[in-house]
Amino acid sequence: MKKILFTVISLALLASCSVKSNEEKVRELIEPQIKASLIKPETYEFAELRLDSCFSNTQTDPKIMLLGMKVAKLYNEYKGYMSDAEQAESSMTLYAPSYGYQDAHSKLQQKKYKAEMERAQRKAAEVKEQILQIYRSNKKLFMNLDSLDHEFVGWIASVGFRAETGGGTKTMSGNLFLLNKDFTEVIYQFSEQDITEFRFANTDDLKYDFEKELREIFGEQ
Numbered sequence: 001m002k003k004i005l006f007t008v009i010s011l012a013l014l015a016s017c018s019v020k021s022n023e024e025k026v027r028e029l030i031e032p033q034i035k036a037s038l039i040k041p042e043t044y045e046f047a048e049l050r051l052d053s054c055f056s057n058t059q060t061d062p063k064i065m066l067l068g069m070k071v072a073k074l075y076n077e078y079k080g081y082m083s084d085a086e087q088a089e090s091s092m093t094l095y096a097p098s099y100g101y102q103d104a105h106s107k108l109q110q111k112k113y114k115a116e117m118e119r120a121q122r123k124a125a126e127v128k129e130q131i132l133q134i135y136r137s138n139k140k141l142f143m144n145l146d147s148l149d150h151e152f153v154g155w156i157a158s159v160g161f162r163a164e165t166g167g168g169t170k171t172m173s174g175n176l177f178l179l180n181k182d183f184t185e186v187i188y189q190f191s192e193q194d195i196t197e198f199r200f201a202n203t204d205d206l207k208y209d210f211e212k213e214l215r216e217i218f219g220e221q
Contacts, residue, residue, distance in 0.1 A: 072201035081124035088117035
């Protein structure tokens with residue numbers, strides 16, 4: 001009897017050892033992708049992993065996150081073009097006629113900066129339209145955000161690691177991964193640059209800059 005019991009316990013322990021933890025599954029899935037993006041993959045050192053559930057109709061909904069990252073990138077572009085337009089306009093005013101007189105050099109410079117301003121304004125308008133089109137095409141998804149209809153749809157993994165740069169300096173970096181429910185597929189990978197751009201894109205500013213257009217899309221909120 002004792003021999004049988006010992007055998008059963010041994011088999012149970014072996015079975016439990018063969019079952020991979022969620023962290024092990026995640027690392028096996030994502031670490032090859034991380035290493036493939038490194039200059040010196042052999043210097044990769046795992047540091048930390050944070051794993052959270054993703055639910056539909058919330059800020060962790062993969063669809064919402066992907067759209068949010070896309071909007072963030074475009075909005076940063078928009079702000080860059082608007083800044084270029086403002087700088088060009090400021091430079092243009094420096095060469096404006098003084099007391100009704102403007103020499104040939106000033107005329108050429110004013111014309112140059114005016115062209116730069118208009119070009120930046122056109123680019124900003126194009127990017128703005130891309131952002132608004134994202135909201136138009138996904139109106140229902142955005143309007144259902146934070147509704148009570150939540151469904152478990154996957155996982156979000158935040159991974160920290162160290163690796164050497166081209167110059168040989170070992171630095172700390174991080175990536176963000178959207179994973180399916182059973183840890184068998186990477187839905188999307190966000191780089192550290194993606195995360196930085198998202199953090200620096202102030203959505204409150206976006207709502208203010210595009211307030212009129214967003215009201216037309218979503219109605220009075």
